[in-house]
Structure formats: structure tokens, C-alpha cells
Amino acid sequence: MTLQTNRAQPVKLHRIKNAALLLDVSKPTIYRLVRAGKLTLVKLGTRASAITDESIRDFIAAHTQSVGNGS
DSSP states (O other), rough: OOOOOOOOOOOEEEEEHHOOOOOOOHHHHHHHHHHTSSOOEEEEEESSSEEHHHHHHHHHHTTTTOOOOOO
């Protein structure tokens, strides 16, 4: 019998201030995006929160426009 352990990949997190800098928005906007379900917030304690890197990447991808070739 083989014992297998499933190790989850570490989740990269960004504190609220850093997430705001990455998206070039204010901290209140980050909280609005969380309430709207567009970013994922992780509570790190009673006074600390962070946003998942994956949700930031998904948000950027969803709001990226392709530029046509002009024809």
C-alpha cells in the first residue's frame, strides 16, 4: 500500500495596498470589487486581509481588450 499525500500548491496573496497598486485603483475600490465578486479576499486574521493572485490575474484578463490590426 502506498501512502500518497496531496499537497496543495501555495496560494500567492497580495495585501490590499499592493493589490490596489497592481490594479492602479484605490483601496476602497479593491473592497468594492471584492463585494461585487470580482476579486477573492482571504482573511489572514482579525485585522488582515489579502487578495488572491489568481483573482487579480483573472480580473486583468477579463478587462483586457485586444487591439485590432486596423484593417
